[in-house]
Amino acid sequence: MLKKSRQELAVIKPYVPGKPIEEVQEELGISDIIKLASNENPLGPSLKAQEALVKFVTQAHLYPDGSCTALKKSLAAHWHIQPEQLIIGNGSDEILKFIAEAFLQPGDEVVLAEPTFSEYHFVSQLMGAALQSVPCRQFIHDLPAMAAAVNDRTKIVFVCNPNNPTGTAVGHAELQAFMDKIPDDVLVVIDEAYYEYVQRDDFPDVLPWLAQRENVLITRTFSKAHGLAALRIGYGIGHPNLIRILEKTREPFNVNAAAQAAARASLADLDHIAASVDVNEVGKSYLYEQFAALELDYVPTETNFILVDVGHPAAEVFDRLLRKGVIIRPAHVFGLPTFIRVTVGTPSENQRFVAALKEVIAGESSH
Ligand SMILES: Cc1ncc(COP(=O)(O)O)c(C=O)c1O
Structure with a gap:
């Protein structure tokens, strides 16, 4: 037994x-x-990503670049950020796990919408944190109520934007007003897995906030619009100090080389x-x-x-x-x-x- x-x-x-x-x-x-x-x-997937995968095949005996150096360089150039602001995961699911492993322990709380993406519940509960679920209003994150649910025990707020399963997004002004209410020591995770599909003009432009603020992390993925779900590759963008903390939880070879090659090729295929x-x-x-x-x-x-x-x-x-x-x-x-x-x-x-x-x-x- x-x-x-x-x-x-x-x-x-x-x-x-x-x-x-x-x-x-x-x-x-x-x-x-x-x-x-x-x-x-x-x-x-993009034909360019498919070609990259074919080329990769003869290199399958080599360990991947554990730091994803080339991909970080491509992503940094693509989004006009610094490579130090990036962490790459085995799907953005893994980035969510890094966050939970780095910050949560029993007695901590996380705030999230209801309904929202189930991985937030999983990674938080895995680390023993309690969930404060705040019902959506007309299928949209109720950001004022979510801000009000933050207390001394809150370590993380998950904002799924756009939200799975409702498909709704919050706009720039609402998110800015929400951020103004969140204490600097609470991490706000903004999951933008569906970023490429968004059509509304006032979708939040969070990237410029990240160089200054240490308490915001954006997560994105190659699984959706890039069509690479099987390869498992996603990324987080944040302040270099936050990224350094998350890096401590990462396995040395968490992202395989095929995924890295395909992601780089896909990024270039606008x-x-x-x-x-x-x-x-x-x-x-x-x-x-x-x-x-x-x-x-x-x-x-x-x-x-x-x-x-x-x-x-x-x-x-x-x-x-x-x-x-x-x-x-x-x-x-x-x-x-x-x-x-x-x-x-x-x-x-x-x-x-x-x-x-x-x-x-x-x-x-x-x-
Ligand atoms: C909102 C949201 N975040 C993250 C993910 C996970 O994506 P990945 O394949 O990058 O782990 C999904 C997948 O369905 C999702 O809907």
Whole structure:
């Protein structure tokens, strides 16, 4: 019999991943399955990133550059910042873990929105911190209420901008007013995983704050608009003093060399990002129209996914769509029992999803 595991693990619910497509194909006997559940880029990776991966293959016997020197240089030039302001992670998930490992211990609190990205709960609880969840207002972060929830025990505030699963973003003036209320010793993590997709003009321009403020970290990723989710690579941008603290928690070779090479190539392929954003905008318009025609309420999005109220139990709708070969994310897991979250796909994927949804809703109504 093993000795007891850490008490902090008792509250952690293991992440339940979606079934692999191959398994669903086998179970349902459907070969043509579309996955609109994880907010991936339906165009896939840039051709330049693919070429970089092919070139990398002969170098697979060598350890990666643990400091990601070349990638940091490219990112610094791209965003007009210093390489010392960057930390690279095995996905931006890992950056969130660095933050928790560096700052949190039992007795500490974190403030976050409800609903928001589940990784904040996981990394915080893993370190024994308590969660102060502040309900969104009309699906948007309630920043004044979040600022009010900060107390002496608060170490971190997570601002998911735009927010997963709602797709909403807060604007520059609101975020500035929020920052003015946050004590200098509380770290504000601004997760911009969907940054490239954002359309609103007043989206916060946080980068200029980072050289001065030590208590802000932006996280971004190559998993979404860059289409490199399988490679696991994301980054944090902050004050060099903050980055130095986070670096202490990082494994020496946390980011593999294939991911570094592909990320650099992808960063240089502005056309691919532009094309990905275009496909997303076309898909958004189409889905908005279709939802409106079906009289379904949806939350206008700044991302590549849409939260929509299908008016029926989400788990059942998920199941029925699955049987038609369409995988989406049911939002009852986020406390929204009749909502689903669907990733914007290619035009043909979107059409197939809508056709399947119409059948499911019609079938549900006749029950
Ligand atoms: C808001 C948000 N942050 C971070 C991530 C994690 O991205 P990565 O693949 O870089 O770990 C996701 C992925 O879904 C996300 O939605």
